[in-house]
Amino acid sequence: MGRERAATWLLRTLALSLLCARSRGQVFNLTLSVKEGLPAKTIVGDLGAGLSRPSTGFFISESRDSYVFRDLEIDADTGIISTAVVLDRESRERYEFVAATLTGEVIQVTLEVEDVNDHSPVFPSEEVDLEISELSPSGSRFQLDVAKDEDEGEFGTRGYRITDGEMGELFHLEYRSGSEDHPSLDLILATRLDRETQDFYSLAIEAFDGGVPPRTGTLQVNVRVLDENDNPPVFNQTEYHASLPEDAPAMSSVCRVHATDLDLGDNGRVAYEINRRQSDPNEVFSIDAASGVVYLNKPLDHETQAFHELIISARDGGAQPEHSSAFVGVKVLDVNDNSPAISVLFLSDTGDAAVSEAAAVGDYVARISVSDPDFQEQGVAVTLVEGDGTFALTQTDDFLYALCVNAPLDREERDLYQVKVQASDLGSPPLSSEVTLLLRVTDANDCRPAFEKDAYVVRVSEDAPPGSSLIRMRARDADDGVNSEVRYSIARSDRGGPVSIDPETGLVTTAAALDRETQAELWFLVVAADGGEPALSATATVTMLVEDVNDNEPVFQQQLYNATVPEHSDVGSCFLQVRWGMCSFTCTHKIYILLRYSSRKFASSHKYTFQISGGHF
Missing domain, CATH: 2.60.40.60 (Cadherins)
Known part of the structure; x- marks a missing residue:
């Protein structure tokens, strides 16, 4: 106290x-x-x-x-x-x-x-878990709690960093100090994540103060990448192939397809179905939605359809499902109950059973395809029967043959051939079929027109009027059709003679008046050409002789002759020569001369006798 x-x-x-x-x-x-x-x-x-x-x-x-x-x-x-x-x-x-x-x-x-730097930054918790969707875009922010530092001022928390350098490519930090009571720290996504590549990340975030050396505090951030339905199912094969005999019973297993989805849960749960819009509309097959086993739903018929194509769709269970497809080919195995079928395609321009006589040895006449639903893999034996060796078969593929020319053809000698093709399968006993071809040999322009003679002689009176018929030229062509159609023309003559020819009938006529005294003989060349491409032709020479008619009077060269006779001239003495003529060449006509006397003295006297020989008095 x-x-x-x-x-x-x-x-x-x-x-x-x-x-x-x-x-x-x-x-x-x-x-x-x-x-x-x-x-x-x-x-x-x-x-x-x-x-x-x-x-x-x-x-x-x-x-x-x-x-x-x-x-x-x-x-x-x-x-x-x-x-x-x-x-x-x-x-x-x-x-x-x-x-x-x-x-x-x-x-x-x-x-x-x-104050001294005696405290490190401390996060509210040492570890934090984040869930980030794999579809989160780059730049997405995720807020983190800031670290507390009991020190103040420069010794307080100054910043943050990610200590793992590789994580810096995926994440970065953004620290905003703001006021002392409301700082903020964001973890920012630098790029999109892919859960299927990596579904978990662990990164250490370090807070540091302003001390020298700085004091630090660490936060462990565990990032779990949330799955999104961003992956379609993927089949382990793009194509599946199976075979079944056509007598297989219903519900026989055909094959099993398998697809995986990298997503999780419903996003990765795969269900299978047959795409009926693209394949198997008749529902010959069915598939188990969960296991992917394809079953036979209806009986098969190899002859109706030997191969079935199915499009199998795999769909995941996402809210917006992803899907993919695979091809299933089912071959139906046959029982030998069909004869081979022969199909012939003629290669002529018209598609008819024909071959040109100009076809060379080895040229194709027809394409023959042979099919046997029972022996598609083993093949069919094909032989050629008849044809006289003029044609042969050449195999070009497993079930394709070519009927080709084996010897020269001549339509003028033979224009029709009968060829028989026979096909036999390899069954036991074998089944066979045959087809008979009637091949018509079509014409090629390989024959020239031919006149009956190489040279002709015709006679015509010189007073024949223009258009008078002289001769009908005839040339024959052994070809057929257009190739045998002959047209005529005059190619040339020695003086461009006055003749013409009908191009279709070959009738030669005079084209102008004739004058034997001007031209007694002429020749010309007649051409016969066929209608082929290119045309073939032949020629014949025609000689025309112009026959004379009495159409000219004798003409003295002078109208008046003066002559003197010596009084003691001997008998037979020539005292005068006169000349006459009818044409410019030697005449064959007989000339009669009548003397008329203008003096009565001479006319009444018998003492004077005149003899005329060759115009000599």
């Missing part, structure tokens, strides 16, 4: 002294600082440092919550202030108390505890 009373008396005295000092203006302020974490007994300062003159005694006063006497030691005699414990700024950052000297001076003391 005595000590409590003494303390109370001291406080009252100190308070009274402080009141008096303030009234006299004797109040001093002393501000000290000390770094936290220093060992106990560390000297902080001296109360006398705040006085104008030294003092040897002090009274100390503190507030009830200042913890001065607990954390500090103050020497009342010397005024030395030291730490009683290791100070912690995060527990108490300031101490305040009042001291008074024995002389009544008052000192207001403030001790600031300076």
Whole structure:
């Protein structure tokens, strides 16, 4: 009790002294600082440092919550202030108390505890789990809790980083300090994730403060990539092939298809179905939706359909399902109950059973295809019967043959051939069939027109009028059709004779009046050409003889002749020669001369006799 009373008396005295000092203006302020974490007994300062003159005694006063006497030691005699414990700024950052000297001076003391970097940033939890959809676009943000650092200022949290360098390609951080009470930290997706490639990521995020060296705190972020239906089912084969005998019973197993989906859950659960819109509309086959086993649903018939194509669709169970397709080919195995079938395709221009006589040896006449539903793999034996060796068969493929020319053809000698093709399968006993071909040999323009003679002679009177018929030229062509149609023309003559010819009938007629005295004989060349492409032709020479008619009078060369006869001329003496003519060449006509006397003396006298020979008197 005595000590409590003494303390109370001291406080009252100190308070009274402080009141008096303030009234006299004797109040001093002393501000000290000390770094936290220093060992106990560390000297902080001296109360006398705040006085104008030294003092040897002090009274100390503190507030009830200042913890001065607990954390500090103050020497009342010397005024030395030291730490009683290791100070912690995060527990108490300031101490305040009042001291008074024995002389009544008052000192207001403030001790600031300076911060040191003695705390690391600490996340609210050491580990956090994130779920990110694999369809999240790049740039997506995911907020993380920031780290707390008990230190302040530069020793507080200054930033964050991802310690795994490879993770920096997928994620990066964005830290916004804002105000001290509302900082934010975002994990940002740098690129889209693919759960099927990697479904889990673990990255360490480090928070660091501003110390040198900095203190750090670590947050382990576990990223689980959520599945999305972004993968279609994938078949283990793009094509499946199976075979069944045509007498297989219903519900026989054909084959099994299998598809996998990399997605999870319903997104990866695959169901199968036959795409009826693209295949098997008659539902010959069925499929188990869960197992993918294809079954025979209806009886098969090799002769009706030897091969079936199925489109199998695999669909996942996603809300918006993905799907893919595979091809299933089913071959129907046959029983030998069919004869081979022979199909003939003629290669002529018209598609008829014909071959040109101009076809060379080896030329194709027809394409023969042979099919036997029972022996498609083993093949069929095909032979040629008849044909006299003029034609032969050449195999061009498993079931294809070519009927080709084996010897020269001549339509003029033979224009029709009968050829028989026979096909036999390899069954036991074998089944066979045959087809008979009647091949017509078509004409080629290989024959020239032929006149009956090479040269003809015709006679015509020179008084024949224009258009008179001279001769009908006839040329025959052994070809057929257009190739045998002959047309006639006159190619040339010795003087461009006055004749013409009908191009169709070959009738030669005069084209102008004739004059034997001008031209008694002429020749011309008649051409007979057929209608082929190119045309073939022949020629014949025609000689025309113009027969004379008496159409010219004799004409003396002079109208008047004067002659003198010596009186003692001998008988037979020539005293005059006269000339006449009818044409420019020697005449064969007989000329009769009648003498008329203009003198009666000569006319009545018989003493004068004249003889005319060759115009000589």
